[in-house]
Amino acid sequence: MNKITIVTDAWYPQVNGVVRSIQNTNRELERMGIDVAMVTPQSFRNIPCPTYPEIRLSVATYWQVAREIEASKPDAVHIATEGPLGLLARRWCLKNRVPFSTSYHTRFPEYVAARFPVPIRWMQAFVRWFHNAGNGCMVATASLERELAKLGLRNLLRWSRGIDQSMFHPRPLEEKPFGLPRPIFLTVGRVSVEKNLPAFLDLKLPGSKVVVGDGPAMADLARRYPDVLFTGLQTGKDLADIYAQADVFVFPSRTDTFGNTILEALASGVPVAAYPVTGPIDIIEPGSRAGVLHEDLQQACLAALDCSRDNARALARKFTWEAASRQFLDNVRTSQKRLALPAP
Structure with a gap:
């Protein structure tokens, strides 16, 4: 496996854990000789998310996303988010019977329910539908894995996180x-x-x-x-x-x-x-x-x-991006080896 295409609705200019995690993982993957292609809102017309304008929602068609993925000629596809691009990439993978992995970065049901009058059980059903279509769903921690398993998510894989020790380190303390x-x-x-x-x-x-x-x-x-x-x-x-x-x-x-x-x-x-x-x-x-x-x-x-x-x-010091990125790569490879996807 030499090339991975990552599809994400969260990308620059957003500054959040999803963006930083993907950015740091990409850097380590490239050091390992893996070519990473990104499909992000930057490639499409986008609009501000209602109640949260800092987040941009892509206004893209299925065929636009399909062209982006196909042009990247990936050996594997990873879908990082459950937004508009993630949904279209999921459809493309199922239509073309391409195995793919996903990741669960945020409590999507709780976040949507906090902003819109949507029953949380509906959003939990959506999360099951979205992630169980793939061959592996990456989660950051053991406690989250147990929680999602109780909700009916399958093929859960661990993907931890790291920290840039050269950037974040102690400095002399000021009095005030x-x-x-x-x-x-x-x-x-x-x-x-x-x-x-x-x-x-x-x-x-x-x-x-x-x-x-x-x-x-x-x-x-x-x-x-x-x-x-x-x-x-x-x-x-x-x-x-x-x-x-x-x-x-x-x-x-x-x-x-x-x-x-x-x-x-x-x-x-x-x-x-x-x-x-x-x-x-x-x-x-x-x-x-x-x-x-x-x-x-x-x-x-x-x-x-x-x-x-x-x-x-x-x-x-126990958390490094090198180790976390190797986990990510191993998970992508595992997802490719699982049984073929069911017919769409």
Whole structure:
């Protein structure tokens, strides 16, 4: 296998875990000699997603997507998302009896139900229909695998995540970073309803709170919480510098399937406070003293102040993009070897 075509509805200029995961995996695959072709919204006319304009939805026909895939002459096809492009790529694979793999990056039923009056069981049925048509569905963690298996998803394969240790690492601590008193409680991610940010912003904590990121809830939350520093979107070294100045990284989401930002914080030497849910429970090892998981997020935040920055860094070293990308490649190969797809 020399060439993989990845179809994704999430791509630049979006900045999120899906985009970063694919980007980092592509870089490692190319180092392994694998040619990666991308089918993304950049190739088609697109419109803003209702209630979330930062996400662009492709307005493409089946034949347009078919031409993109066929022009790439892939040895294997991987469909990363359940959006318009993912649906059309799924149709093409089934029509042409081409085995394909998929990945489950976000809690699609919960995210749709949070924005539109759609019963969550309908969206769960859609997820089963979408992913079970393929020969392998990649998931990031053991807890998510168990959860999806209970929903009836089959052929689940593990695809973990990594962290760029050269970008995210400890830096000298400033006495008053951002001009704010310590301790600094930081969160990073999309500023949107599914991230459960008020659960963090409402806490009575010493020191200061900092939110890094942008999204549809930004203006409302900045107005409601004037004492919180909202930095907006940050990337690259600027983002890494911010991480390294935090005392505790707070992850209030209950719906993420992994939490790449947790790894970025740990690699920066910052202990984590989070709920004991999928993602955090798969990363923060019991007894590691790299973070605290608790149903009382305030208790987790305060206890995390006593965790070890060195232990946080040591835990992050277990996650590399090279290892995760080899998992991805092995999963694609496994999907190609499974029984032929049923007739469409």
